[in-house]
Amino acid sequence: MIDVLVIGSGGAGLTAALKAKELGSKVLVVSKTYPTHSQTCQAQGGINAVLKEDQQDSVENYINDTYKASHKLGKIENIKFFCEKSKETITWLDSIGVPFSRDENANIAQRKFGGTKAKRTCYSSDYTGLKILHTLYDQSIKNSIDFLNEHILLELLVKDSKVNGAIFLNIENSKIIQIEAKSIILATGGYSGVYHQYTTNSYSSTGDGIAAAYRAGAKLSNMEFIQFHPTSLEGKNILISESARGEGGYLVDSKEQRFIDELRPRDEVARAIYKKQHQGDKIYLDLRHLGLEKIEAVMPQERKLVYDFMKLKMEKDLIPVSPSAHYTMGGILTTIDAKTTLENLYACGECAQSGIHGANRLGGNSLLEIVTFGKIAGENAAKNSKNKETVEVEKIRVQEIKKEIEEILKKECKTSFYSTKNELGKLFFNNVGLFREKKKMQKALDYLENKKEEIENLGVADKSKIHNKNLIELLEFKNIYLIAQLIVKSALKREESRGAHYRVDFENEKEAFDKISISIKKEENIEILFEEIV
Numbered sequence: 001m002i003d004v005l006v007i008g009s010g011g012a013g014l015t016a017a018l019k020a021k022e023l024g025s026k027v028l029v030v031s032k033t034y035p036t037h038s039q040t041c042q043a044q045g046g047i048n049a050v051l052k053e054d055q056q057d058s059v060e061n062y063i064n065d066t067y068k069a070s071h072k073l074g075k076i077e078n079i080k081f082f083c084e085k086s087k088e089t090i091t092w093l094d095s096i097g098v099p100f101s102r103d104e105n106a107n108i109a110q111r112k113f114g115g116t117k118a119k120r121t122c123y124s125s126d127y128t129g130l131k132i133l134h135t136l137y138d139q140s141i142k143n144s145i146d147f148l149n150e151h152i153l154l155e156l157l158v159k160d161s162k163v164n165g166a167i168f169l170n171i172e173n174s175k176i177i178q179i180e181a182k183s184i185i186l187a188t189g190g191y192s193g194v195y196h197q198y199t200t201n202s203y204s205s206t207g208d209g210i211a212a213a214y215r216a217g218a219k220l221s222n223m224e225f226i227q228f229h230p231t232s233l234e235g236k237n238i239l240i241s242e243s244a245r246g247e248g249g250y251l252v253d254s255k256e257q258r259f260i261d262e263l264r265p266r267d268e269v270a271r272a273i274y275k276k277q278h279q280g281d282k283i284y285l286d287l288r289h290l291g292l293e294k295i296e297a298v299m300p301q302e303r304k305l306v307y308d309f310m311k312l313k314m315e316k317d318l319i320p321v322s323p324s325a326h327y328t329m330g331g332i333l334t335t336i337d338a339k340t341t342l343e344n345l346y347a348c349g350e351c352a353q354s355g356i357h358g359a360n361r362l363g364g365n366s367l368l369e370i371v372t373f374g375k376i377a378g379e380n381a382a383k384n385s386k387n388k389e390t391v392e393v394e395k396i397r398v399q400e401i402k403k404e405i406e407e408i409l410k411k412e413c414k415t416s417f418y419s420t421k422n423e424l425g426k427l428f429f430n431n432v433g434l435f436r437e438k439k440k441m442q443k444a445l446d447y448l449e450n451k452k453e454e455i456e457n458l459g460v461a462d463k464s465k466i467h468n469k470n471l472i473e474l475l476e477f478k479n480i481y482l483i484a485q486l487i488v489k490s491a492l493k494r495e496e497s498r499g500a501h502y503r504v505d506f507e508n509e510k511e512a513f514d515k516i517s518i519s520i521k522k523e524e525n526i527e528i529l530f531e532e533i534v
């Protein structure tokens with residue numbers, strides 16, 4: 001029997017798997033993509049840490065910056081732990097072979113990111129996530145960790161409020177399998193995919209693990225908080241990392257005038273850009289003064305992306321940029337031990353609300369979070385499985401799911417969900433995006449409610465069982481549909497502005513909302529509550 005089943009093979013999943021394996025567990029990593037296709041590979045700018053305490057920076061400053069960015073919704077105990085461990089976390093990544101860029105003294109180089117005055121972000125050129133992921137994957141192979149790729153999680157197996165395994169669909173042949181395990185770790189990434197065609201994320205960020213945890217009865221938290229990155233390539237949604245501004249890049253309007261301190265927190269910069277765009281202006285990233293040599297040294301990938309997608313040269317041209325949904329602060333509520341509210345179930349990485357980011361995330365804090373809490377999840381899941389011989393599961397559920405998939409394949413395909421997915425993405429960007437108000441959000445909720453029956457009865461045009469992409473995308477879309485409801489219902493209930501959640505009808509932060517939001521399944525309904533941060 002599997003001791004620790006890790007679902008998701010991005011940076012969080014692989015770190016958790018390595019830790020559990022180190023502690024002697026039998027580990028299996030299951031994911032819908034190959035590890036090298038996970039979202040983590042796209043991270044460009046870097047990973048935060050205080051490597052040396054001096055006049056420039058200190059752990060205390062780091063704690064203060066992270067807590068300030070969270071707008072009082074971060075949990076101070078968790079933030080302290082996270083920041084105090086940052087040097088150890090980077091040292092570990094360095095020791096297993098992550099090729100960090102170095103300064104003139106051969107120390108790990110650090111650059112400036114937003115929300116802080118210090119140079120705190122370690123990087124590997126502008127391929128930081130890719131290099132981290134490849135190193136973790138190399139280590140996983142070296143440590144003989146077992147992988148089952150291209151298997152999509154459908155549901156968690158729950159008996160008497162205990163999670164004892166999960167049900168997957170094998171993408172290659174559409175077969176349904178059940179995997180039983182003593183501990184389960186969800187590391188399935190975020191849900192920016194709700195903002196389809198308005199997000200820097202890959203198509204796979206559909207919040208599947210969060211949706212499965214919700215259906216299983218776990219508490220979710222802060223689902224209303226979505227981070228919009230200020231600078232994606234206009235019309236392409238390809239990210240130009242904060243490092244471009246950290247290295248000295250400017251934001252200018254069509255008169256080539258700067259209009260904001262580029263290193264203000266992301267929510268403020270993104271809103272300033274969006275506002276100007278809505279006044280008819282066009283916004284550009286200006287890197288020309290940095291010169292080709294510096295650009296090539298610190299952002300070669302981004303320079304290439306700009307040329308490939310826009311036929312523009314960073315050293316010569318102004319780069320048109322626009323905000324896009326980038327990171328989701330909400331997720332499965334976890335403790336400092338990476339425990340969820342369900343027994344045997346752990347969560348880490350972007351799918352978890354671990355008390356670090358609150359209402360806003362500092363750039364560079366996500367890569368640190370996936371490694372810090374990946375380790376904790378692996379360790380505690382391994383410990384949890386130690387004294388168990390076996391687990392009991394409900395055998396009937398897998399049969400029901402097989403039937404449900406057969407029925408989807410049999411159904412006549414009357415409407416294409418692809419157009420609904422585009423419509424929903426646009427509606428959410430405009431109505432539940434950077435500037436929110438009750439009327440517009442209610443319209444988005446009404447849209448979702450009107451679509452309920454259509455979505456429940458969706459079929460697929462492709463009836464094949466071999467690599468049926470159409471079927472997989474429908475299953476993902478159903479998760480997007482659920483997550484969209486969780487976002488808008490939480491956003492409607494939070495009648496204030498805080499960090500990334502900005503309401504034009506409630507423009508101030510309110511003490512009464514110094515609380516995390518909780519989403520929980522009550523029979524077939526979504527219940528939204530607010531809980532004190534304890």
Ligand SMILES: Cc1cc2nc3c(=O)[nH]c(=O)nc-3n(C[C@H](O)[C@H](O)[C@H](O)COP(=O)(O)OP(=O)(O)OC[C@H]3O[C@@H](n4cnc5c(N)ncnc54)[C@H](O)[C@@H]3O)c2cc1C
Pocket residue numbers: 007008009010011012013030031032033034035038039040041042043044045046047128129151152153154187188189190200201202204208209239241326327348349350351363364365366367368370
């Ligand atoms: C363009 C871009 C640049 C970024 N740059 C930075 C940066 O410089 N610094 C920083 O700190 N953060 C950055 N971020 C954020 C950061 O990269 C992510 O938050 C982080 O990598 C998420 O890691 P993860 O392991 O939690 O999830 P992911 O890397 O998203 O991995 C999720 C895994 O879960 C699997 N999965 C999902 N659903 C299922 C399912 N149903 N069944 C089975 N498997 C499933 C996927 O296949 C994948 O293996 C960036 C994000 C983007 C989009």
